[in-house]
Structures are given as C-alpha cells and as structure tokens.
Amino acid sequence: MTTLAFAILLAACMVAYALNRRAATGIRDGGQRLHSVSGYHGLFALLMILVPVLVVILLWLVLQGTVVNTLIMSSLPDGTLDGLGAGQVDLILAEIQSIASGRVFGEPEPWKVAAAERFSGMLQTASLGLVLVTALLCLGIMVFARSKVSAEFRARQGVEKIVSGLMIFCSVVAIFTTIGIVASLAFETIKFLRLVPLTEFLFGTSWEPQIPIRADQIASTGAFGWIPVIVGTIVITIVAIVIAIPIGLLSAIYLNEFAPKTVRSVCKPVLEVLAGVPTVVYGFFAILVVAPAIRTLGAQLGIPVAPNTALAAGGVMGIMLVPFISSFADDALSAVPRALRDGALALGATRAETVMNVLFPAAIPGIVGGVLLAVSRAIGETMIVVMAAGLMANLTLNPLESVTTVTVQIVTLLIGDTSFDNPKTLAAFALGMMLFIVTLIINIFALRIVRKYREAYD
Amino acid sequence: MTDISSGSLPLTTTDKVRASLAKRHRKQRILQAFGIAAISIAFLMLFILLWSQIATGYKAFMQTNITLDIFVDPAEIDVDRLPRGDFDDVLTAALLEKLPNVDVTDRAAVREASGIFSNGAQFDLRDRIVEDPSLIGQTINMRMPVSDPYDQLYKELLDRETPEELRRLNDVQIANYDQLLDAGAITSKLNTDLITNADSRFPELAGLKGALLGSFWALLVCFLVAFPLGIGAAVYLEEFAPKNKISDFIEVNINNLAAVPSVVFGLLALSVFIGWFGLPRSVPFVGGLTLALMTMPTIIIATRAALKAVPPSIREAALGVGASKQQVVFGHVVPLAMPGILTGTIIGLAQALGETAPLLLIGMNAFITSAPGTPFDSATALPTQIFIWADSPERGFVSRTSAAILVLLTFLIMMNAIAIYLRSKFERKW
Numbered sequence: 024m025t026t027l028a029f030a031i032l033l034a035a036c037m038v039a040y041a042l043n044r045r046a047a048t049g050i051r052d053g054g055q056r057l058h059s060v061s062g063y064h065g066l067f068a069l070l071m072i073l074v075p076v077l078v079v080i081l082l083w084l085v086l087q088g089t090v091v092n093t094l095i096m097s098s099l100p101d102g103t104l105d106g107l108g109a110g111q112v113d114l115i116l117a118e119i120q121s122i123a124s125g126r127v128f129g130e131p132e133p134w135k136v137a138a139a140e141r142f143s144g145m146l147q148t149a150s151l152g153l154v155l156v157t158a159l160l161c162l163g164i165m166v167f168a169r170s171k172v173s174a175e176f177r178a179r180q181g182v183e184k185i186v187s188g189l190m191i192f193c194s195v196v197a198i199f200t201t202i203g204i205v206a207s208l209a210f211e212t213i214k215f216l217r218l219v220p221l222t223e224f225l226f227g228t229s230w231e232p233q234i235p236i237r238a239d240q241i242a243s244t245g246a247f248g249w250i251p252v253i254v255g256t257i258v259i260t261i262v263a264i265v266i267a268i269p270i271g272l273l274s275a276i277y278l279n280e281f282a283p284k285t286v287r288s289v290c291k292p293v294l295e296v297l298a299g300v301p302t303v304v305y306g307f308f309a310i311l312v313v314a315p316a317i318r319t320l321g322a323q324l325g326i327p328v329a330p331n332t333a334l335a336a337g338g339v340m341g342i343m344l345v346p347f348i349s350s351f352a353d354d355a356l357s358a359v360p361r362a363l364r365d366g367a368l369a370l371g372a373t374r375a376e377t378v379m380n381v382l383f384p385a386a387i388p389g390i391v392g393g394v395l396l397a398v399s400r401a402i403g404e405t406m407i408v409v410m411a412a413g414l415m416a417n418l419t420l421n422p423l424e425s426v427t428t429v430t431v432q433i434v435t436l437l438i439g440d441t442s443f444d445n446p447k448t449l450a451a452f453a454l455g456m457m458l459f460i461v462t463l464i465i466n467i468f469a470l471r472i473v474r475k476y477r478e479a480y481d
Numbered sequence: 482m483t484d485i486s487s488g489s490l491p492l493t494t495t496d497k498v499r500a501s502l503a504k505r506h507r508k509q510r511i512l513q514a515f516g517i518a519a520i521s522i523a524f525l526m527l528f529i530l531l532w533s534q535i536a537t538g539y540k541a542f543m544q545t546n547i548t549l550d551i552f553v554d555p556a557e558i559d560v561d562r563l564p565r566g567d568f569d570d571v572l573t574a575a576l577l578e579k580l581p582n583v584d585v586t587d588r589a590a591v592r593e594a595s596g597i598f599s600n601g602a603q604f605d606l607r608d609r610i611v612e613d614p615s616l617i618g619q620t621i622n623m624r625m626p627v628s629d630p631y632d633q634l635y636k637e638l639l640d641r642e643t644p645e646e647l648r649r650l651n652d653v654q655i656a657n658y659d660q661l662l663d664a665g666a667i668t669s670k671l672n673t674d675l676i677t678n679a680d681s682r683f684p685e686l687a688g689l690k691g692a693l694l695g696s697f698w699a700l701l702v703c704f705l706v707a708f709p710l711g712i713g714a715a716v717y718l719e720e721f722a723p724k725n726k727i728s729d730f731i732e733v734n735i736n737n738l739a740a741v742p743s744v745v746f747g748l749l750a751l752s753v754f755i756g757w758f759g760l761p762r763s764v765p766f767v768g769g770l771t772l773a774l775m776t777m778p779t780i781i782i783a784t785r786a787a788l789k790a791v792p793p794s795i796r797e798a799a800l801g802v803g804a805s806k807q808q809v810v811f812g813h814v815v816p817l818a819m820p821g822i823l824t825g826t827i828i829g830l831a832q833a834l835g836e837t838a839p840l841l842l843i844g845m846n847a848f849i850t851s852a853p854g855t856p857f858d859s860a861t862a863l864p865t866q867i868f869i870w871a872d873s874p875e876r877g878f879v880s881r882t883s884a885a886i887l888v889l890l891t892f893l894i895m896m897n898a899i900a901i902y903l904r905s906k907f908e909r910k911w
Binding site (some may be wrong): 089144183306308312430434451 | 498505512513516517518522523527529530533534537615625650709712713714716718722731734735736740745747752753756759760778781784792807831835836838842846879882
C-alpha cells in the first residue's frame with residue numbers, strides 16, 4: 024500500500040507537469056507572450072505536488088506505528104496492564120503484533136487475539152487512509168496548480184522560491200542533527216543523573232554498571248564512577264599518540280622535503296590507503312596479529328602482559344592515526360611561505376636545518392591542531408577498542424594491563440536488548456554526553472588553532 | 482693549514498663552516514634516515530595488515546566437500562510425508578557404504594562417522610527431494626560441504642600431531658576421513674556459499690549474502706538521503722547564503738559534525754529514530770539514515786570545494802546573457818562541478834560502507850539467517866558481520882572473518898578506483 028501511495032505521487036507529479044506545460048504552451052501558441060517559459064509552469068506544478076505530499080506521506084509513515092500501538096494498548100480490557108513494567112507492556116504489544124502477522128505460538132488469550140484483529144484492521148485502515156489522502160491531496164493541488172496557468176503567472180519565480188526553501192531546509196538539517204545529538208544525549212543523561220548523583224558519576228573511582236534484579240535492591244545497583252573509564256581512554260590515547268606522532272611527522276617531513284617526486288607520488292596514495300582501511304579491520308588485525316605478538320614478546324622478556332593489553336589497541340590505533348597526522352603536517356609545512364624556506368637556504372642552511380629550525384617552528388600551530396584532532400579521534404574511536412581492549416574497568420596507568428574506554432562501555436552497555444528506563448542504558452548515554460563534550464571542546468580548539476594560523480600567512 | 486689549530490691565527494667563517502659541515506651533513510642524513518624509517522614502518526604495518534588477512538582469509542574461499550552416491554530409500558522417505566523424512570539416516574547409510582570398517586550396529590561409532598556431514602546437508606537433500614519427489618527410490622549423486630573440523634583438517638589447519646584428547650577429531654575420525662579421501666569422495670572447490678548463503682551458526686554454511694544485501698540497502702538509503710541534502714546545503718551555502726551570523730553558524734556546525742565520533746551518531750539514531758520515531762531495530766533503513774547524517778558533512782565539504790573550483794567567468798557569462806541566479810547555478814555551475822561532487826560522494830559512501838559502531842548500536846549485529854529483501858527487513862551489514870564473526874569462538878570463523886574483510890576491502894578499493902577514474906576523466910582544468 025505504501026508503494027501504491029508513492030506510485031500515485033509519482034504519477035501525479037508527471038501528469039501535473041505535462042498538463043501545466045501543455046496548457047502554457049497552448050497559451051503561447053495562441054499568440055500571447057508568457058512571463059515564464061512553459062517548462063517552468065510544468066515544474067511549478069510538479070514541485071507544488073511533490074513537496075507537501077511527500078512531507079505528508081513521510082510524517083504519516085513515521086507516526087502511523089506509534090499511533091496504532093497507542094490505540095491498541097489503550098483499547099485493551101481495563102486492568103490488563105495494571106502493575107506491569109514497560110518491558111512487559113512491550114512484550115504484550117510484540118505478542119499482539121506477531122499474532123496479527125499470523126505467527127501464533129501456543130494458545131494466546133482471547134483478548135490478545137481480539138486485539139490482534141483490531142491491530143490488523145487498524146493497519147489496513149491506516150494504509151487505505153494513506154492512499155486516499157495521497158490521492159486527494161495530489162488531485163486537489165493539481166487542480167489548483169492548473170488554475171494558476173496564465174500568461175502573466177510568474178512560474179519561474181514560484182519555482183525558484185520553492186527551490187530556495189528546499190535548499191535552506193537542506194542546510195538546516197545539519198543544525199537539526201546537532202540539536203538532535205545534544206537533545207537526545209541531554210535528555211537521557213538527565214534521567215541518568217536522577218538515578219546516580221553527578222558527583223558520584225564524575226568522581227567515583229569504580230565502574231560496575233549492573234542492573235538491579237529487584238527494585239528494592241539498592242545496595243547492588245552497581246557503581247557508576249567514570250574515572251577508571253576515562254583513565255583507560257587516556258592510557259590508550261597516549262599509547263596511540265606516542266606511536267602516531269613521530270611516525271606521522273617524520274614521514275611528512277621526509278615526503279615534503281627530501282623525497283624525490285616519484286617516491287612522493289607513490290607514497291602519498293599508499294598512506295591514504297592506510298587511512299581508508301575501516302576500523303573494524305584494524306580491530307581484527309589487533310586481535311589476530313598484534314596482541315599475540317605483544318604477548319609472545321612479553322613472555323620472552325618475562326614481563327606479564329594482559330591478554331587484551333592497552334598496548335595492542337593503542338598501537339594499532341596509532342598506526343591508524345599516522346596518515347591523519349602526516350597529512351595535517353604536510354599541509355602545515357606546505358603552507359609555510361616560500362620566502363622563509365628560500366631565505367634559510369640562501370643563508371647556507373642545510374635542508375635539514377631549514378626544516379627543523381625554520382619550517383617546523385613556523386608550522387607548529389597547524390601541526391598542533393592536527394595532533395589535537397587526532398587525539399579527539401583516538402578518544403572517539405570505537406571498533407578497535409571494542410574488539411581489542413578490555414571490558415572490565417580497571418584503574419591503572421600501566422599500558423600492559425587491560426583497560427576499558429568510554430566507547431567500549433557505550434557499545435557493550437547498548438548491545439543487545441535495551442530499554443530506556445534502566446541505569447545501564449542511561450549510563451551509556453551519560454558517557455556519550457561526556458564523550459561528545461570532550462571531543463567537541465578539543466575539535467573547536469583545534470579548528471581554531473588551524474584557522475588562526477592559516478590567516479597569519481595568507 | 483694543519484698547524485692552524487694551535488690557535489695563533491683567528492679562524493675565518495669559511496673555516497668554521499667547513500669544519501662543521503661534515504657534522505651538519507651527518508645530521509641531515511640522520512633526519513632523512515629517520516624519515517625513511519618512519520615511512521617504512523607505516524608501509525610495513527600496512528603490508529602485515531593486508532598480508533595477515535590474505536594469509537588467513539584465502540582458505541575460506543575454498544570449501545571442502547564430500548561427494549556421495551545416495552540411495553534415496555523409500556523405506557526412510559515417504560512421498561506422502563514430505564517434507565518430513567529421515568534424511569540424515571539416508572545420508573549416514575550412503576556414508577557407511579564408503580566406510581566398510583565402521584560397525585553399523587555400534588551407534589556411537591556411526592554417530593562419530595556421520596559428524597563429517599555439515600548440519601545443512603540433510604536440509605539440502607530434503608530440498609532436492611521435495612523439489613523432485615520422483616528421486617525417491619533412485620540413487621543420486623550429491624556434493625555437500627563437510628563440517629568445520631574436517632574442513633580444517635583438509636586445509637591443514639588442524640594438526641594431526643597434537644595429542645588426541647586435545648584434537649577436535651579423534652584417531653578413528655581421522656582414519657575414516659583418510660579412507661574417504663583415498664576413495665576420492667573428498668574434494669575442494671571454490672566456495673560460492675560464501676557469497677550466496679546468509680549467516681549461520683556453522684562456519685561451513687555461513688555466508689555473506691545477508692550482510693552484502695544489508696550493506697547495499699543501507700548505502701542506497703544513505704545515498705538517497707545524503708546526496709540531495711548534501712548538494713542542496715552546499716549549493717545554498719556556497720552560492721546563495723548571505724554572509725551573516727546564521728550561515729557562519731551553519732558552517733561551524735557542519736565542520737564540527739564531520740569530527741563528531743561515529744558512536745555518538747549511533748546514540749542519536751538509537752534514541753531518536755528507534756526511541757522517539759518508533760522505527761524498527763536492526764533494519765538497513767535506520768542504518769542508512771544514520772550513515773546519511775554522518776556522510777552529509779563529507780558530501781557538503783566536497784561539493785563546496787567543487788563549486789569553488791568553477792571559475793567566476795562562467796557565472797558572469799551566464800548572468801550576462803540574462804539567466805537568473807538559480808539558472809546560472811543549476812544550469813551551469815552545478816553540472817560543471819558534478820565530477821568533483823560525485824567523487825566526494827563516492828568517497829563519503831566508501832567511508833559509510835566501512836562504518837561499524839553506529840550500526841552496532843542500532844542492532845545491526847543481530848544473528849539473522851535470511852537475506853533482507855527490502856530496507857525494512859532485519860539485516861546485518863558487511864562490517865558488523867565481520868564484527869560478529871570475529872567474536873565467534875569456532876575456529877572456522879577466523880578465516881571467514883578474514884575473507885569477509887577481503888571482500889569489504891575489495892568493495893572499498895573498487896569505489897575509490899571509480900572515484901579516482903571519475904576525477905581524472907572528467908575533471909577540467911580551467
């Protein structure tokens with residue numbers, strides 16, 4: 024039925040376009056001078072139908088499920104839902120839906136069967152309604168748009184207004200996304216802070232997210248102090264950055280200043296390949312190759328290494344960040360004005376001295392900005408740590424031990440079934456909020472440094 | 482010159498420079514050596530990464546099969562009872578014919594021997610007979626995948642030298658296997674199941690069809706949403722937007738969105754799309770929407786760069802002959818910028834294809850044994866399938882994970898190659 028609605032919309036658009044275009048052409052052939060060419064008359068009708076009807080259909084589809092579910096649940100016999108938790112209510116709804124779609128398990132209660140019948144009835148009515156509304160709207164607007172066709176009608180201006188509106192809408196989607204992120208995170212975080220006080224979350228030194236089995240089981244609700252989680256994140260980030268900075272910077276310096284053109288033209292794309300490898304591949308690489316290698320090395324040196332040591336995850340993340348840092352350093356070095364380079368060389372400095380004493384200091388702001396962006400990436404990086412780092416929060420600074428990170432906790436808390444009313448799920452959103460804030464601050468700071476520096480030489 | 486060092490004569494600058502020149506050149510060589518070392522480390526890591534995946538993954542592209550002549554016994558399989566019937570007994574009987582020294586009355590020995598069949602073998606046989614019931618009473622030749630331990634044995638991943646109690650196959654089973662191998666019943670062929678099967682608990686039956694289709698639907702939705710939105714936003718910001726606080730704010734916003742951690746987009750999708758809008762979990766449609774939000778900044782930034790590269794003379798010429806601002810932009814500037822826009826879009830889609838974390842949060846890591854027919858069926862995606870297999874304990878999944886990674890990397894390379902081709906073929910230098 025939904026497909027039918029879209030088909031009607033498509034057909035109506037094409038018919039309206041053809042109709043209006045023909046009408047306008049007719050007027051022109053009648054000897055009158057049109058304000059807009061006939062194509063614009065057609066386009067005007069098309070857009071007038073397409074935009075509002077598409078909005079109506081999409082809204083209908085988004086809201087239909089929720090509305091039907093609410094109606095069904097409120098139409099159940101009085102008292103059936105009394106004293107049931109949100110999870111059980113969802114379960115009943117799911118059961119009704121599966122009966123309605125013909126998958127009956129066992130002997131469902133008669134009231135469930137009745138509800139299922141009502142459910143399928145409502146769905147049918149809803150989709151019929153959708154088709155009807157679509158058809159009526161299309162027809163109505165088509166007649167309206169057709170009535171607009173005249174020699175003086177400014178169809179082009181009309182079309183351009185609609186297109187402008189659409190483009191503004193597109194630009195605002197980015198703002199909506201940001202608002203959506205902030206609102207959804209803030210909403211769940213506030214719910215979380217009602218269950219766990221802010222001071223405990225920010226300063227607690229133990230992280231054991233568990234759901235209480237009974238409501239009155241206050242003592243074992245687990246601990247929600249994020250200190251060990253953020254410390255783990257910092258440990259892995261430091262390992263990654265310590266590996267990425269020297270390799271990234273040195274390769275950028277070499278490629279920019281010393282490498283022959285042919286080497287440069289081969290090496291840069293290869294480094295880009297390194298940047299294009301998906302993080303899930305890096306994660307599997309970490310558990311398949313790097314972690315066993317580190318463990319073997321540790322055993323040979325007699326150093327105890329945890330099975331999922333922070334070194335493996337951090338090391339692989341460092342490799343992932345190399346192309347990132349090297350491309351930022353490359354940009355920063357190339358942006359240093361030629362005059363500085365030529366001046367240093369003319370005074371007799373070697374190439375190495377020019378790089379280290381002139382270009383590098385001049386490029387420092389850009390490089391620092393790049394490194395900061397890399398840090399924010401490392402903090403927000405998920406798959407490598409989910410696969411290769413630990414799950415248990417462990418308050419330690421030793422990279423040989425297993426630590427966990429903010430992103431690992433978010434993913435492990437949310438994988439599987441989640442309902443929005445237990446502290447476990449909400450804790451993930453609180454961690455997400457902190458992650459968003461921390462990375463946002465670093466990003467803004469880094470972008471500002473990069474931009475300021477660029478302005479200095481332009 | 483040599484006795485100058487006594488210090489009686491003052492050193493000239495030239496002498497000082499000459500004296501230190503060797504040291505300074507050495508410093509330069511050291512810096513260069515460090516640079517080469519750094520690049521070599523990066524390349525070495527890339528090489529190890531790719532090589533380790535190829536070395537473990539290539540074995541999953543072959544599958545060990547067992548070929549048997551199966552007598553479809555009417556006593557075991559009744560036409561009227563189809564699709565029910567004792568298909569596994571029929572299979573076992575065919576197997577025991579090849580293994581004369583297995584005692585038919587010893588139930589334990591028979592069960593051990595029939596462990597060579599994959600779990601799906603009896604269903605393959607059933608499907609074949611249901612399709613053509615006239616096969617009952619005849620002898621048919623069938624090739625089936627063997628179960629995981631035997632597959633490992635054939636590929637020499639299972640070491641015969643390990644003590645029996647630590648091995649997944651005991652000595653009798655290996656003897657049976659060798660007998661079958663000598664009889665020519667065990668063969669290896671290209672593993673088409675890897676592409677044509679959906680996921681399964683059993684490594685020998687698990688394939689990528691569901692994940693490939695899931696990724697396809699998600700990317701399609703992502704493209705349909707992000708491409709028009711991205712171009713619309715970029716054209717507006719680049720060509721029409723007044724330079725004021727609001728457009729500055731939008732711009733800062735887009736730059737920041739490009740750097741927001743992907744897992745945060747997963748949280749957004751979970752709470753807005755699934756929690757508030759009530760869209761179903763695990764479906765490629767929601768995955769595609771999430772990826773679209775992440776891809777949009779990339780497309781916007783690429784499109785704006787492409788629009789900027791179109792010279793102002795084009796715009797002025799079009800304006801000069803009386804085109805309206807929108808006619809200039811949509812009739813001339815955007816078509817000329819299209820190669821750049823498409824390149825940026827394909828690169829954005831390639832990033833979206835490799836994105837895992839947000840898909841995990843919206844539940845696209847469920848265990849689903851059927852391929853999705855529409856974007857609204859539950860499915861996994863290629864990267865989440867890799868994650869699921871990497872998490873599975875069975876040995877057979879290790880090489881399948883690497884094989885899936887190779888498939889993913891192939892797609893990424895193809896997409897990037899198309900992008901590079903488009904850029905070099907259609908990009909105009911002004």
